[in-house]
Amino acid sequence: MPAAAYSGAGDADTLAKAGGDKHMASSHLAQRNQNHSYRMPSEIPDPSEDDKEPFVEVDPLGRFGRYSDLLGSGAVKKVYRAFDQREGIDVAWNQVRLRNFSSDPSVIIRLHSEIELLKTLKHDNIIVLYHVWKDADKNTLNFITEACASNLREYRKKHRHVSIKAIKKWSRQILKGLDYLHTHEPCIIHRDLNCSNIFINGNVGKVKIGDLGLATIVGKSHAAHSLLGTPEYMAPELYEENYTELVDIYSFGMCLLEMDTLEIPYSECDNLVKIYKKVTSGVMPQAMKKVSDPELKVFIERCIGQPRMRPSAAQLLQDSFISDGIDLDENDL
Known part of the structure; x- marks a missing residue:
């Protein structure tokens, strides 16, 4: 095998030119390879089973x-x-x-x-x-x-200063995902939408809704009756176990609140009972006081209003707040 096939192949000739003794140079190189436990590529063994990362x-x-x-x-x-x-x-x-x-x-x-x-x-x-x-x-x-690298909650904590334009772009993508689920035949209600199961590819700003394992499929009535979800994001009618896909719009509004304030809704409550009492009595989370953009605040209030007044995902996508001030291509990126 020619000397150039391995690392340091030209060292023997270099040393020979410097010292005039090629035999001495070759001995020096052999000793160096021995000290570094060098092996030709064909001699390197495959990793043993003990070295491989085991599946549980x-x-x-x-x-x-x-x-x-x-x-x-x-x-x-x-x-x-x-x-x-x-x-x-x-x-x-x-x-x-x-x-x-x-x-x-x-x-x-x-x-x-x-x-x-x-x-x-x-x-x-x-x-x-x-x-x-x-x-x-x-x-x-x-x-x-x-698999996604980061959820929106983690991503937002890492990047504490983002523009309202970025929040609008994220929101638009979430709403497009919800509109797809809600207009699917049959209709699909997510039921557990929150910032920990909305994922983002930070390189391109692509947002995806995940954690669909608790979603429910409903018939033409669009009514569901199971009590599931994350309490801080659950619409009041969900606690009553009689609801439609509009519970996802409420949860989206709470996600938007967290995206803006970096605060989980109702974090002022130290137990689930207090959250339940505030939600069912219509008391807003204290984080609403931290929303500085008046248009954003109105938009969130639309999302978390009473079911009969709550707009659909398609209607929210037409809202001027979502589209104003951002350049949209077909992927909303």
């Missing part, structure tokens, strides 16, 4: 592997880092503990069928859902979604 569990088809790294967690599910071995990409492994629903097996069956439908959703502002299955042994419902 693998899906039944053997395509997705879950690591132990926790990306996030909520009241109902946990999200882990995972890998799609077929496509060679990072993904997110969402896991729901079903013990909370053990008393009613029909709920589990319905939840599973609903997520199966969510797999068919295709929209630029909706996180892709790849696969879902139930693990009977561990009593978990698992679903694999597209």
Whole structure:
């Protein structure tokens, strides 16, 4: 093999020219390689099984592997880092503990069928859902979604000074995602929209709605009756367990409040009972006092108003506040 095939190949000749003794130079080079435990590329062994990053569990088809790294967690599910071995990409492994629903097996069956439908959703502002299955042994419902680097809450905390123009662009994309869900046949209600499950690709400003595992599919009446969600973002009618897709508009308004103020709504409350009392009695979060832009404040108030007065996502997309002062292309980026 020619000397140039490995690192430092010309060192022997260089030393020979300097010292006039090529044999001495070669000995010096051999000693240096020995000191550095040098190996030719063909001699480098493959990593042993002990060196490889182990999967904690693998899906039944053997395509997705879950690591132990926790990306996030909520009241109902946990999200882990995972890998799609077929496509060679990072993904997110969402896991729901079903013990909370053990008393009613029909709920589990319905939840599973609903997520199966969510797999068919295709929209630029909706996180892709790849696969879902139930693990009977561990009593978990698992679903694999597209992985995103940062959620909007984390991203906003890192970038504390953003313009109202940026907030408008993010909001428009969220509303387009909600409009897609709400006008889908059948209608899909997210039910747990908050800044921790809205994701952003910071390089291009692309925003996507995620955490669709708790979404519900409703019929022509657009009415749902299950009590699920994050209390600080839940519309008052959701607590009454009789609501429509407009609960997502309320949650969007609370997300917009957090985007502007960097404060989670009703953070002044130290327990869920206090949040419930304020929400159901129509008391605004104290964070509303921190909204400095008067037009933004009016827009948020429209979103979190009474259900009969609350606009749809399509109507909000036509609001002058969302479109004024920003340049839009077809992707709203």
